[in-house]
Amino acid sequence: MNRTIAAPKGVPEYLPPASAAFIAVREALSRPARHSGYGYIETPIFEETALFARGVGESTDVVSKEMYSFTDRGGRSLTLRPEFTAGIVRAVIEHGLDRGQLPVKLWTQGPCFRYERPQAGRYRQLQQVNVEAIGGDDPALDAEVVWLAVAGYRGLGLTGWRLDLTSLGDRSCRPAYRELLQQFLRKLDLDEETRRRVEINPLRVLDDKRPEVAGQLVDAPLMPDHLCAGCERHFDAVREHLTDLGVSWSDAPRLVRGLDYYTRTTFEFVHAGLGAQSGIGGGGRYDGLMADLGGQPLSGIGFGLGVDRALLALEAEERVVVSGGRVSVYVVPLGEEARRRALVVATELRRAGVAADLAFGGKGLKGAMKAADRSGAVCAVILGERDIAEGVAQCKDLQSGTQRAVPLVDLVRTLKETLES
RNA sequence: GUGGGUGUAGCUCAGCUGGCAGAGCACCGGGUUGUGGUCCCGGGUGUCGUGGGUUCGAGUCCCAUCACUCACCCCA
Numbered sequence: 001m002n003r004t005i006a007a008p009k010g011v012p013e014y015l016p017p018a019s020a021a022f023i024a025v026r027e028a029l030s031r032p033a034r035h036s037g038y039g040y041i042e043t044p045i046f047e048e049t050a051l052f053a054r055g056v057g058e059s060t061d062v063v064s065k066e067m068y069s070f071t072d073r074g075g076r077s078l079t080l081r082p083e084f085t086a087g088i089v090r091a092v093i094e095h096g097l098d099r100g101q102l103p104v105k106l107w108t109q110g111p112c113f114r115y116e117r118p119q120a121g122r123y124r125q126l127q128q129v130n131v132e133a134i135g136g137d138d139p140a141l142d143a144e145v146v147w148l149a150v151a152g153y154r155g156l157g158l159t160g161w162r163l164d165l166t167s168l169g170d171r172s173c174r175p176a177y178r179e180l181l182q183q184f185l186r187k188l189d190l191d192e193e194t195r196r197r198v199e200i201n202p203l204r205v206l207d208d209k210r211p212e213v214a215g216q217l218v219d220a221p222l223m224p225d226h227l228c229a230g231c232e233r234h235f236d237a238v239r240e241h242l243t244d245l246g247v248s249w250s251d252a253p254r255l256v257r258g259l260d261y262y263t264r265t266t267f268e269f270v271h272a273g274l275g276a277q278s279g280i281g282g283g284g285r286y287d288g289l290m291a292d293l294g295g296q297p298l299s300g301i302g303f304g305l306g307v308d309r310a311l312l313a314l315e316a317e318e319r320v321v322v323s324g325g326r327v328s329v330y331v332v333p334l335g336e337e338a339r340r341r342a343l344v345v346a347t348e349l350r351r352a353g354v355a356a357d358l359a360f361g362g363k364g365l366k367g368a369m370k371a372a373d374r375s376g377a378v379c380a381v382i383l384g385e386r387d388i389a390e391g392v393a394q395c396k397d398l399q400s401g402t403q404r405a406v407p408l409v410d411l412v413r414t415l416k417e418t419l420e421s
Numbered sequence: 422g423u424g425g426g427u428g429u430a431g432c433u434c435a436g437c438u439g440g441c442a443g444a445g446c447a448c449c450g451g452g453u454u455g456u457g458g459u460c461c462c463g464g465g466u467g468u469c470g471u472g473g474g475u476u477c478g479a480g481u482c483c484c485a486u487c488a489c490u491c492a493c494c495c496c497a
Contacts, residue, residue, distance in 0.1 A: 006488080061495050065422085083497085112497080117422080119491060126497055193494085210493080258496055269497095279497055306497030334455060367449090369457035384455060398457070 010118030032151035033107035055086030057260025080113035093295035102135030121277035132302035143241030164252035173228035273316025281305035330372035331358035
């Protein structure tokens with residue numbers, strides 16, 4: 001049986017011309033970090049499985065059922081990264097970046113992988129823009145990081161989103177709250193799997209959207225009401241800074257994130273136009289992660305923004321993002337001799353910084369002109385045998401249709417001048 | 422892992438109670454042996470997802486299977 005091979009399940013592909021929007025989104029989301037003192041870090045796409053188990057947390061769905069794991073030829077268990085933070089923190093510790101000036105501010109972008117059932121906006125290979133600031137617990141750093149994401153969305157022209165913000169407390173106040181919440185949850189009528197979650201990770205139960213569960217949670221104790229004095233002060237200060245920066249948010253006391261390492265400031269960006277998967281980005285503080293992974297006990301904060309989802313959000317808002325890959329000049333050869341010259345002419349234009357393309361193969365004049373039209377070029381350069389014999393080329397303005405002969409020696413200069421005017 | 426929907430041309434899709442595989446767009450050629458975008462003429466580019474069954478006859482009905490898709494859980 002000879003079947004054609006299709007892409008693996010649940011992976012998005014971006015083809016031209018639509019792929020130009022993908023690049024533009026990634027660019028816009030990372031621009032604020034690039035202009036705010038964050039250095040680029042490139043970490044591997046796969047890591048030791050143990051890193052994610054320890055870093056992200058055994059009790060999370062991401063680790064317990066969504067990891068793309070495999071054994072390599074040396075018998076090591078490796079996993080395609082489901083998120084960036086664990087790998088970045090590992091790299092910071094491994095290379096001693098935390099021994100220099102703090103905070104260490106880093107950004108990155110690329111694919112992450114989760115073995116999930118795909119649906120609208122949820123892919124097995126997802127693209128994120130990621131930012132981390134490690135080694136600082138100044139509330140101003142929290143605000144800066146949140147602002148970087150806000151600025152990214154604003155730079156995209158995205159409007160239909162909301163910032164949900166809360167504090168998840170720290171090791172001095174969360175255990176007591178967790179106990180309180182468990183006592184409340186144990187009294188409810190829940191299915192077996194949810195009961196198990198009450199014991200392992202009770203905060204995540206708060207996030208359940210099923211009406212029969214959500215209905216029982218209206219009187220549940222909420223973390224922001226049980227913060228210790230230190231967390232309370234920190235959270236207040238973060239909110240003051242955000243107000244200073246003109247960032248508005250909505251208090252989300254039931255906000256829970258899917259990864260275990262979050263503490264204190266936690267946030268998520270949601271957009272209404274995406275279908276069931278409404279989160280377009282999220283992050284928070286992870287004050288215990290460095291120590292958990294064997295580093296010095298430094299706090300950190302970061303976020304991941306979904307590039308695929310931001311793109312869907314833009315489409316939902318019917319916002320047109322730039323189209324790319326267009327050229328300014330299209331060279332049309334006529335005849336064998338001209339065909340050889342066409343590549344040279346196009347290359348000279350390219351060397352001079354003019355985006356140029358040309359007709360290849362045995363296309364007739366009509367077909368080549370059609371290609372010129374579709375290329376989006378401002379003008380076509382027609383190179384015929386007769387023209388070459390006279391030492392000229394015909395330059396045709398594709399919008400007005402006017403055409404004039406230009407000496408070949410002046411061609412590049414003339415076209416540059418025409419395009420710049 | 423659980424539930425629903427859909428598989429027909431490159432794309433979007435039509436195809437009735439079973440009777441010669443279709444439309445629009447795209448693409449290619451010509452009208453114009455040296456001129457695109459408009460117009461006119463011509464061209465179907467197909468394993469009707471796959472395998473089996475019922476039938477004189479299956480895109481259509483039945484069974485299985487695969488793929489895609491939406492939703493749940495969960496998440497970017």
